[in-house]
Amino acid sequence: MKSIRLFTILFIAIQFTWAQEHPEFYNRPFVIFEGCDDIDDKERCYEIKLQELIGKNLNLRKVKDTLFFNAEKDTIVVHTGIMYNEKGAIDKEYSYVSTTVKDFSNNKMKYFLDSIPNVKPVLDDYDNGVSSRVQKLFGFLLDKTNDSIVPILGYTPEEVPFSYIEKVPVYKGSNKRLDNIELKKCMNEKVKKLVSENFNPNLASKLGLSPGVKRIFVMFKIDKKGNVTNIVARGPHKALEEEAIRVIKKIPKLKKPGYQRKKPVIVPYALPIIFRVNN
Structure with missing residues (x-):
């Protein structure tokens, strides 16, 4: 019977702003x-x-x-x-x-x-x-x-990518007092854990997938109220796409949405779900 080994890699260009988060270590933080x-x-x-x-x-x-x-x-x-x-x-x-x-x-x-x-x-x-x-x-x-x-000047778009957002959305269970770096890390880890724990590993045997590495690219948005919306997925089989969407729907409403220039904005988020099919 075929089986799969699941990996989740968050496809997000996280940019660290250590100097801005910890100015006490710098004589010139910017x-x-x-x-x-x-x-x-x-x-x-x-x-x-x-x-x-x-x-x-x-x-x-x-x-x-x-x-x-x-x-x-x-x-x-x-x-x-x-x-x-x-x-x-x-x-x-x-x-x-x-x-x-x-x-x-x-x-x-x-x-x-x-x-x-x-x-x-x-x-x-x-x-x-x-x-x-x-x-x-x-x-x-x-x-x-x-x-x-x-x-x-001072332009704030409706949507701001996760890697650019000034104030990161706060995932349930994350301490909102954490700095941006830690909030990004917390959200990444919690999404990764949710996918790992909920993705059905028995799909490979049902779908007859060929051995090798498979990827499902998932994208969704966090709206101005912290809700996960507009979930889309692209994978090697429709059933895999549906499974990825089902799992992402389990993400709870976030404690706080993303903020840019002190205004709530929509934050797009993307990740690939990667797994290996074994004979």
């Missing part, structure tokens, strides 16, 4: 962007300056025409993840600027990184430079009437 030395709120200054630079690139003729043609709405969201080394220089291999607009991939925006200046790096309590990764999310208005793409 990078200083060019022109922000004398500003009290260094992080806010970083956001404004970086958004201005991205806006200039979006308004280049070829870029703007592509966005005007392919964007489905009059607003677009741009995600950035910039890796700065110990000296404040950008590590382009591990940095990106991206948007979900059709036919406008991360590769097409890679050159945006060339326009971003080096920063003064994070410093630990011994004044040693520390590498850091800064993720930000920006909104832009596609103003076709004036042939311009305009930054929307």
